[in-house]
Amino acid sequence: MSATSVNLQALGAAAKAAARGLALASTEAKNRALEGISAGLLAQQEAILSANGRDCAAAKAGGLSEAMLDRLLLNPQRLAGMAADVCTVALLPDPVGEYIEMRTLPNGMQVGRVRVPLGVIAAIYESRPNVTVDIASLCLKSGNAVILRGGREALRSNAALASVVQEACRAAGLPEGAVQFVDDPDRARVAELLRMKESIDLMVPRGGAELIRYVAEQAAMPVVAGGIGVCHTYVDVGADQDKALRIVHNAKVRRPTICNALDTVLVHRGIAGSFLPRLAEEFARAGVEMRCDPEAYSFITAQGCGTGAQEGPPPTVLRAVEEDWGKEFLALVAAIKVVDSLDDALAHIQRYGSGHSEAIVTEDYSGAQRFLREVDAAAVYVNASTQFTDGGQFGLGAEVGISTQKMHARGPMGLREMTSYKWVVRGDGHVRPA
Amino acid sequence: MSATSVNLQALGAAAKAAARGLALASTEAKNRALEGISAGLLAQQEAILSANGRDCAAAKAGGLSEAMLDRLLLNPQRLAGMAADVCTVALLPDPVGEYIEMRTLPNGMQVGRVRVPLGVIAAIYESRPNVTVDIASLCLKSGNAVILRGGREALRSNAALASVVQEACRAAGLPEGAVQFVDDPDRARVAELLRMKESIDLMVPRGGAELIRYVAEQAAMPVVAGGIGVCHTYVDVGADQDKALRIVHNAKVRRPTICNALDTVLVHRGIAGSFLPRLAEEFARAGVEMRCDPEAYSFITAQGCGTGAQEGPPPTVLRAVEEDWGKEFLALVAAIKVVDSLDDALAHIQRYGSGHSEAIVTEDYSGAQRFLREVDAAAVYVNASTQFTDGGQFGLGAEVGISTQKMHARGPMGLREMTSYKWVVRGDGHVRPA
Numbered sequence: 074m075s076a077t078s079v080n081l082q083a084l085g086a087a088a089k090a091a092a093r094g095l096a097l098a099s100t101e102a103k104n105r106a107l108e109g110i111s112a113g114l115l116a117q118q119e120a121i122l123s124a125n126g127r128d129c130a131a132a133k134a135g136g137l138s139e140a141m142l143d144r145l146l147l148n149p150q151r152l153a154g155m156a157a158d159v160c161t162v163a164l165l166p167d168p169v170g171e172y173i174e175m176r177t178l179p180n181g182m183q184v185g186r187v188r189v190p191l192g193v194i195a196a197i198y199e200s201r202p203n204v205t206v207d208i209a210s211l212c213l214k215s216g217n218a219v220i221l222r223g224g225r226e227a228l229r230s231n232a233a234l235a236s237v238v239q240e241a242c243r244a245a246g247l248p249e250g251a252v253q254f255v256d257d258p259d260r261a262r263v264a265e266l267l268r269m270k271e272s273i274d275l276m277v278p279r280g281g282a283e284l285i286r287y288v289a290e291q292a293a294m295p296v297v298a299g300g301i302g303v304c305h306t307y308v309d310v311g312a313d314q315d316k317a318l319r320i321v322h323n324a325k326v327r328r329p330t331i332c333n334a335l336d337t338v339l340v341h342r343g344i345a346g347s348f349l350p351r352l353a354e355e356f357a358r359a360g361v362e363m364r365c366d367p368e369a370y371s372f373i374t375a376q377g378c379g380t381g382a383q384e385g386p387p388p389t390v391l392r393a394v395e396e397d398w399g400k401e402f403l404a405l406v407a408a409i410k411v412v413d414s415l416d417d418a419l420a421h422i423q424r425y426g427s428g429h430s431e432a433i434v435t436e437d438y439s440g441a442q443r444f445l446r447e448v449d450a451a452a453v454y455v456n457a458s459t460q461f462t463d464g465g466q467f468g469l470g471a472e473v474g475i476s477t478q479k480m481h482a483r484g485p486m487g488l489r490e491m492t493s494y495k496w497v498v499r500g501d502g503h504v505r506p507a
Numbered sequence: 508m509s510a511t512s513v514n515l516q517a518l519g520a521a522a523k524a525a526a527r528g529l530a531l532a533s534t535e536a537k538n539r540a541l542e543g544i545s546a547g548l549l550a551q552q553e554a555i556l557s558a559n560g561r562d563c564a565a566a567k568a569g570g571l572s573e574a575m576l577d578r579l580l581l582n583p584q585r586l587a588g589m590a591a592d593v594c595t596v597a598l599l600p601d602p603v604g605e606y607i608e609m610r611t612l613p614n615g616m617q618v619g620r621v622r623v624p625l626g627v628i629a630a631i632y633e634s635r636p637n638v639t640v641d642i643a644s645l646c647l648k649s650g651n652a653v654i655l656r657g658g659r660e661a662l663r664s665n666a667a668l669a670s671v672v673q674e675a676c677r678a679a680g681l682p683e684g685a686v687q688f689v690d691d692p693d694r695a696r697v698a699e700l701l702r703m704k705e706s707i708d709l710m711v712p713r714g715g716a717e718l719i720r721y722v723a724e725q726a727a728m729p730v731v732a733g734g735i736g737v738c739h740t741y742v743d744v745g746a747d748q749d750k751a752l753r754i755v756h757n758a759k760v761r762r763p764t765i766c767n768a769l770d771t772v773l774v775h776r777g778i779a780g781s782f783l784p785r786l787a788e789e790f791a792r793a794g795v796e797m798r799c800d801p802e803a804y805s806f807i808t809a810q811g812c813g814t815g816a817q818e819g820p821p822p823t824v825l826r827a828v829e830e831d832w833g834k835e836f837l838a839l840v841a842a843i844k845v846v847d848s849l850d851d852a853l854a855h856i857q858r859y860g861s862g863h864s865e866a867i868v869t870e871d872y873s874g875a876q877r878f879l880r881e882v883d884a885a886a887v888y889v890n891a892s893t894q895f896t897d898g899g900q901f902g903l904g905a906e907v908g909i910s911t912q913k914m915h916a917r918g919p920m921g922l923r924e925m926t927s928y929k930w931v932v933r934g935d936g937h938v939r940p941a
Binding site: 275295316323324327450452453455458460466485494500502 | 729
């Protein structure tokens with residue numbers, strides 16, 4: 074075993090040891106640490122921004138794209154936002170120690186379940202340095218030790234942020250080692266972390282589809298494998314067209330680069346002739362490129378929508394290719410398809426959806442019920458934008474990620490989903506009969 | 508790809524396809540299938556017992572141990588017991604479709620979670636043919652398709668039982684393919700099943716520690732990895748000795764071969780002098796071999812307990828070796844150790860326990876509270892026998908296994924733990940603000 078691998082093993086063992094104490098830490102101590110992080114981010118602003126400045130300069134010199142540079146950049150406003158987010162986590166209820174149930178059995182023995190932390194959570198993420206503070210604060214509040222491994226470009230920024238977090242933990246009396254930061258940018262360390270199932274209980278990848286897929290495939294421990302969303306909105310023949318336009322527009326345009334953004338619009342043939350020209354006009358105004366199946370293409374271009382004959386910028390209407398179905402665009406692009414029926418829509422979603430967020434727009438009661446029941450996805454919607462799939466929006470307060478798995482947690486994962494439970498039995502000399 | 512592997516792939520795909528329909532099946536249809544299984548077991552008794560007779564004859568000729576032969580054996584009483592167990596599952600509430608929560612958000616949108624099945628569950632088990640019916644009925648009730656892979660010795664018995672199950676499903680109108688039976692005894696098929704993560708959502712190994720370890724290590728999909736229990740009972744200085752004797756005796760002797768059976772007794776030094784001789788006497792009467800640390804050995808032998816000077820059969824009192832700590836005996840053997848304090852006991856359990864079931868016997872309130880809080884195990888007990896760790900005993904009605912993992916489910920897994928959930932959102936044209 075190489076010298077480097079010994080270090081990561083030691084770091085994992087230290088996190089594991091700290092996890093035991095952290096699991097027993099009081100809510101008061103954990104909140105004290107969170108408040109300390111929030112204050113520290115502001116007090117250490119100069120050092121953090123200076124480290125970030127060096128990261129940004131190096132990244133720019135290295136030719137990083139403008140979009141990536143923007144993700145990497147910290148400024149006083151962004152730091153203040155991070156500090157405020159940590160305070161929000163401090164205000165959330167502590168999931169640890171919550172009794173999920175407690176019953177008295179017929180024999181007088183009490184049996185229940187109480188929430189406990191998972192242990193050690195490792196996060197592997199890319200260039201956004203705010204993830205360092207975000208994940209660390211959620212892990213601390215839920216009583217989990219954490220191992221942080223950010224992107225190479227953000228190494229100096231992350232180190233500065235991690236030291237604020239570690240200092241706050243120390244001041245609050247939390248166990249040494251509760252927050253571990255991997256300061257080696259070598260990509261081999263990621264592969265090594267993914268094998269450390271003895272010391273890491275849960276792996277949380279945050280970033281692009283490629284990173285998430287790599288981690289999900291390689292990790293020896295459980296992974297919150299979410300983040301990839303191929304999301305459909307089906308506009309039924311019974312839809313209110315005004316609602317449908319509002320919902321489809323919001324699902325695509327509000328933020329096109331997040332995983333709950335719309336990718337494909339399915340439109341019932343019975344409404345396509347009147348709805349699609351209106352949608353094309355809306356999408357054109359918003360700069361959305363449309364990739365249409367032959368029928369949708371006819372409906373849209375027949376009305377001259379594709380020709381620029383109407384007011385506003387001309388829409389980009391293209392013919393869809395097979396790869397456009399089931400594609401996560403993460404951009405102002407939408408695939409559009411005409412379907413025969415609700416069954417047809419359900420079959421398309423089953424084939425091409427990624428099990429993230431799927432919506433129907435309809436005023437038809439039975440159709441809505443069928444859609445909710447039959448679509449197999451983390452979140453299913455009637456008459457609302459899929460962009461609501463988010464821990465904050467669903468009332469979890471914050472989220473560590475969105476799971477598209479079925480085991481453990483599905484959909485947005487908040488503090489509660491970062492816990493396990495144990496069974497607690499209180500007897501008075503009870504023995505089990507033969 | 509060999510011809511055989513194509514078969515398993517096809518079988519997995521058929522299960523996956525059936526899972527979709529089964530997830531939507533009514534409770535009535537599922538219960539009809541369960542009642543059909545129960546009736547079929549009795550109606551087909553002759554064919555089942557004849558198949559089992561051939562299995563037993565072949566196993567005997569092959570030199571299978573008496574204990575294994577007993578596990579393999581079916582008779583009218585055992586079949587009737589299996590039929591009754593299936594009816595019990597039919598009577599349990601259906602977890603699928605249960606709304607876990609449903610709230611109305613400030614914007615008027617309703618958000619909740621509803622239970623859904625996991626999909627396809629595969630069971631790999633050893634010689635007990637009752638597992639075929641047991642797992643199949645729990646999977647059907649929880650809306651999961653199932654792939655059954657029993658032991659080679661029970662092949663004919665399992666085939667006969669599986670065909671009763673499949674016939675009952677057909678008669679109840681459940682999807683074809685909901686229950687798949689692997690009738691190839693080649694061990695290579697197990698390895699192949701463990702790689703089929705595209706079609707199997709959860710793997711349930713049932714059997715000895717070696718099988719469970721192999722499956723947990725090799726499976727590409729999530730596993731309910733339980734069944735290995737190194738269980739301690741700590742007799743505190745504040746214990747009521749009568750309760751302690753009753754509890755320790757029950758935890759070891761009631762059924763010594765199950766995973767929640769006691770392996771090590773820890774005794775506080777302050778009570779060891781009076782308690783250990785009484786315990787040795789009890790254990791001697793029950794034929795329990797004692798493996799003692801030096802201090803426990805002195806306490807027990809000093810009173811002549813090890814010498815056969817008292818009434819009853821002479822106890823077997825041996826000196827423990829290091830391997831006895833942390834060993835799952837699965838037999839009438841117990842390790843015994845004297846500890847200095849509750850802290851000492853907690854440290855021993857942390858080091859040697861397997862996270863299954865751990866107990867303290869004490870009348871001391873604060874000690875009991877500390878034990879419940881600090882021990883990290885699936886089930887923690889005060890003043891009760893660890894043999895209660897069981898889905899039936901804990902009020903789950905039945906169990907598919909006992910998990911010693913923290914993700915998804917911990918401790919006994921009942922029907923509820925064989926489900927996931929999806930988020931359901933009901934809006935009225937809701938869009939997410941910027």
